[in-house]
Amino acid sequence: xxxxxxxxxxxxxxxxxxxxxxxxxxxxxxxxxxxxxxxxxxxxxxxxxxxxxxxxxxxxxxxxxxxxxxxxxxxxxxxxxxxxxxxxxxxxxxxxxxxxxxxxxxxxxxxxxxxxxxxxxxxxxxxxxxxxxxxxxxxxxxxx
Numbered sequence: 001x002x003x004x005x006x007x008x009x010x011x012x013x014x015x016x017x018x019x020x021x022x023x024x025x026x027x028x029x030x031x032x033x034x035x036x037x038x039x040x041x042x043x044x045x046x047x048x049x050x051x052x053x054x055x056x057x058x059x060x061x062x063x064x065x066x067x068x069x070x071x072x073x074x075x076x077x078x079x080x081x082x083x084x085x086x087x088x089x090x091x092x093x094x095x096x097x098x099x100x101x102x103x104x105x106x107x108x109x110x111x112x113x114x115x116x117x118x119x120x121x122x123x124x125x126x127x128x129x130x131x132x133x134x135x136x137x138x139x140x141x142x143x144x
Contacts, residue, residue, distance in 0.1 A: 039126040049114040057107040
C-alpha cells in the first residue's frame with residue numbers, strides 16, 4: 001500500500017512541476033510504466049519483452065484514432081451536417097471500433113506468448129486504476 005502512496009505522490013508532482021527536459025505527457029508515460037510494472041510485478045525479463053510490444057500497440061491505436069479524428073471529426077459541424085454525412089460519420093466510428101477490437105485481439109495473442117494470462121489481466125486492471133488516479137489527480141489539482 002505504501003508503494004502506491006508514493007506513486008500517487010509522483011503523479012501529483014508530475015502535474016505540479018514543470019520540467020525543461022520532459023513534457024507532461026512524457027512524465028505521465030513514465031509514471032504509467034512504473035505504476036503498471038509495480039502493480040503487475042513484472043520481472044525485468046518480462047518488462048524487456050512486454051513494453052516494446054505494449055508501446056507498439058498503443059502507437060497503432062493512437063494512429064487509428066488520429067486518422068478517424070482527422071478524416072471525420074475535424075470537419076464535423078453539427079449545424080450543417082446532412083443525413084448522408086451523419087451516416088458516414090457513424091459508420092466510420094463503427095469501423096474504428098472494429099479495428100480497435102481487432103488490434104486488441106492481435107496484441108492479446110502476442111502478450112500471451114510472453115506473459116502469464118493472470119499478468120495480462122492485471123495489466124488491464126492496472127491501466128484502469130492508473131487512469132482513475134490520473135483523473136482524480138487532475139480534478140484535485142485544478143482550480144474550481
